Amino acid sequence: MVNFDAKNELQDHSEAKVKLLGEYLKRFLNIISNDGYTEKINMYDLFCGPGLYSNGGYGSPLVTLHNVKNAYYNIINNKVNKVPKIDCYFNDIDDNKVEYLKKIIKEKKLHYPNIGNLYFTSNDYRNEVIRLKETISKYKNEKAFIFIDPCGYKELKADDIKELIGKNKKSEVLIWLPIQFMYRFSGEATPDVLKNFILNLNIKNEVQKSENVWDFIYALKKGFQNHLGDNYFVDNFSLKKEENTVFCLYFFTSHIKGYEKMLESKWEIDTEEGRGWNYKGNTPTLFFEQKTNKLEDLLMIFIKSGKRSNYDVYEFTLRAGFLTKHATEVLSNLQKTSKLDVFLFASNEKARKNSFYVKYYRPNDNEKNKVYFVIK
Numbered sequence: 001m002v003n004f005d006a007k008n009e010l011q012d013h014s015e016a017k018v019k020l021l022g023e024y025l026k027r028f029l030n031i032i033s034n035d036g037y038t039e040k041i042n043m044y045d046l047f048c049g050p051g052l053y054s055n056g057g058y059g060s061p062l063v064t065l066h067n068v069k070n071a072y073y074n075i076i077n078n079k080v081n082k083v084p085k086i087d088c089y090f091n092d093i094d095d096n097k098v099e100y101l102k103k104i105i106k107e108k109k110l111h112y113p114n115i116g117n118l119y120f121t122s123n124d125y126r127n128e129v130i131r132l133k134e135t136i137s138k139y140k141n142e143k144a145f146i147f148i149d150p151c152g153y154k155e156l157k158a159d160d161i162k163e164l165i166g167k168n169k170k171s172e173v174l175i176w177l178p179i180q181f182m183y184r185f186s187g188e189a190t191p192d193v194l195k196n197f198i199l200n201l202n203i204k205n206e207v208q209k210s211e212n213v214w215d216f217i218y219a220l221k222k223g224f225q226n227h228l229g230d231n232y233f234v235d236n237f238s239l240k241k242e243e244n245t246v247f248c249l250y251f252f253t254s255h256i257k258g259y260e261k262m263l264e265s266k267w268e269i270d271t272e273e274g275r276g277w278n279y280k281g282n283t284p285t286l287f288f289e290q291k292t293n294k295l296e297d298l299l300m301i302f303i304k305s306g307k308r309s310n311y312d313v314y315e316f317t318l319r320a321g322f323l324t325k326h327a328t329e330v331l332s333n334l335q336k337t338s339k340l341d342v343f344l345f346a347s348n349e350k351a352r353k354n355s356f357y358v359k360y361y362r363p364n365d366n367e368k369n370k371v372y373f374v375i376k
């Protein structure tokens with residue numbers, strides 16, 4: 001008999017969270033299962049909860065299983081040669097919730113043994129991190145996706161991400177953080193756990209300077225990025241529902257191509273500051289109001305500070321959270337207004353107009369350094 005009352009757990013459920021998780025998983029599974037290399041994908045949900053809430057809302061395990069099933073049948077339909085197995089691991093310290101989840105999966109017939117196995121545990125997250133780190137370090141043709149959705153942030157340490165991503169770059173981590181709550185408590189009477197988190201990421205000054213929740217989100221992103229180093233890519237999906245509720249997922253990956261795909265989806269669904277790309281160049285209006293564009297400013301500074309190749313600009317643009325098409329638009333406008341010259345590395349002659357080559361190249365591709373940019 002499962003004595004778990006789903007009604008009490010409604011506050012853990014948020015439609016925004018599972019929507020973002022679903023969007024992420026759709027893309028992630030599509031990229032990994034088509035890489036022609038991965039034989040097994042391991043999906044870990046370390047704070048899985050009961051799966052279904054009394055208002056009928058799906059929790060992360062059901063969203064995961066739903067996306068796994070869709071991804072699997074997409075692969076089959078696309079006749080990809082290698083169809084990876086997809087195993088799912090659900091963990092929650094409360095074994096009543098885990099039992100409830102098992103029951104729901106059975107009732108709703110959500111387990112497809114031909115896709116992969118399901119595993120259930122009720123361990124403490126801290127022990128799971130230690131165990132997983134060990135498991136992932138032994139991966140060969142396997143990949144892990146790890147979803148971390150704690151009740152608050154007290155269980156979480158910034159170092160966990162480093163441990164879970166490990167050195168062999170076989171995993172991706174997605175963390176849900178109660179950003180609004182953290183931001184509210186990041187002022188005067190900051191709780192110790194949050195203080196440690198902020199100290200661990202070395203972002204005390206940035207947090208103090210944050211004027212709003214978006215600054216805080218960015219400070220955390222920068223902190224994570226510095227903490228992990230240049231071999232990793234960090235970004236966040238955020239969603240603003242009402243004035244005082246901002247939801248935010250941080251994702252961590254070591255693959256620039258995968259990161260680019262995630263940025264593309266982010267630009268599709270991210271509603272941060274009602275943001276959308278609207279660039280018409282920085283032409284002064286009749287009243288000389290100069291409307292600035294963040295990417296243009298960033299690119300100008302970056303290009304001025306060294307001999308930057310097309311691949312440098314590609315990586316820089318993505319790390320700044322923008323897409324290659326945005327960079328190309330900015331470069332094109334700068335060239336049109338005679339603020340930018342583009343030269344071929346091979347001859348130092350000017351490249352053809354509107355040829356910027358800002359895109360992904362494989363590590364050994366010579367075209368990575370085809371042109372360089374000069375701000376006049």
Ligand SMILES: C[S@@+](CC[C@H](N)C(=O)[O-])C[C@H]1O[C@@H](n2cnc3c(N)ncnc32)[C@H](O)[C@@H]1O
Nearest residue numbers: 012047048049059060092093094124125149151
């Ligand atoms: C925010 S809820 C998870 C909600 C779930 N991901 C969803 O989408 O429905 C957090 C869960 O973490 C569990 N939990 C709390 N402390 C934990 C710990 N130290 N280790 C593992 N699970 C823990 C709680 O029982 C709770 O179900």
